[in-house]
Amino acid sequence: MSRFATGVVVLTVGGEQMHAMTANAFSSVSLAPPTVLCSVAHSAVMHGAITAGERFGVSILGAGQEHLARHFADKKRTLGAAQFDGIDWRPGERTGAPLLSGSLAWLECELTDAHESGDHTIFIGTVLGTGRGTDQPGLLFFDGKFGVPAGQNH
Numbered sequence: 001m002s003r004f005a006t007g008v009v010v011l012t013v014g015g016e017q018m019h020a021m022t023a024n025a026f027s028s029v030s031l032a033p034p035t036v037l038c039s040v041a042h043s044a045v046m047h048g049a050i051t052a053g054e055r056f057g058v059s060i061l062g063a064g065q066e067h068l069a070r071h072f073a074d075k076k077r078t079l080g081a082a083q084f085d086g087i088d089w090r091p092g093e094r095t096g097a098p099l100l101s102g103s104l105a106w107l108e109c110e111l112t113d114a115h116e117s118g119d120h121t122i123f124i125g126t127v128l129g130t131g132r133g134t135d136q137p138g139l140l141f142f143d144g145k146f147g148v149p150a151g152q153n154h
């Protein structure tokens with residue numbers, strides 16, 4: 001799967017279990033109703049947070065946000081609100097989930113279904129609200145490395 005180029009998102013949950021996690025196992029599922037999926041490892045803190053919170057946010061990262069992708073994938077980061085120290089975000093109107101400033105777009109979702117598969121759970125979310133952000137190129141992940149679409153600089 002490292003040969004499959006993807007975008008990169010940060011999944012977030014607000015409230016008492018405030019948390020964020022970098023993910024690329026993310027996809028559109030349905031247009032009516034608008035639905036997306038993300039696949040989260042059972043071992044991730046995000047697994048419990050998303051299950052308990054029942055609502056989550058998605059920030060679609062741009063090429064200038066690689067540092068955020070690395071930060072929210074770093075197992076050494078602190079838990080809770082402190083992991084957002086120094087990072088600009090706002091709470092989503094529909095979910096309260098942190099939405100990262102400077103992202104390409106945001107989605108706010110309600111957890112509507114979950115399917116166990118191996119060591120991950122596929123979480124299905126109905127999209128409650130969306131927002132469009134900056135027009136920079138998207139952040140890509142390919143062959144274990146972050147990158148930018150060919151021919152596009154940021």
Ligand SMILES: Cc1cc2nc3c(=O)[nH]c(=O)nc-3n(C[C@H](O)[C@H](O)[C@H](O)COP(=O)(O)OP(=O)(O)OC[C@H]3O[C@@H](n4cnc5c(N)ncnc54)[C@H](O)[C@@H]3O)c2cc1C
Binds near residue numbers: 025045046070141
């Ligand atoms: C480009 C990219 C794409 C990725 N895509 C995906 C994906 O689609 N799905 C996926 O599942 N993963 C994905 N990952 C991996 C994921 O981002 C990391 O594994 C991430 O660290 C997991 O986030 P987490 O905070 O939920 O869990 P963790 O990193 O396990 O935990 C976060 C922090 O909490 C601490 N902690 C954990 N449990 C406790 C506890 N009980 N008490 C106190 N502290 C604790 C940990 O030590 C750590 O400091 C991706 C990574 C990258 C780089």
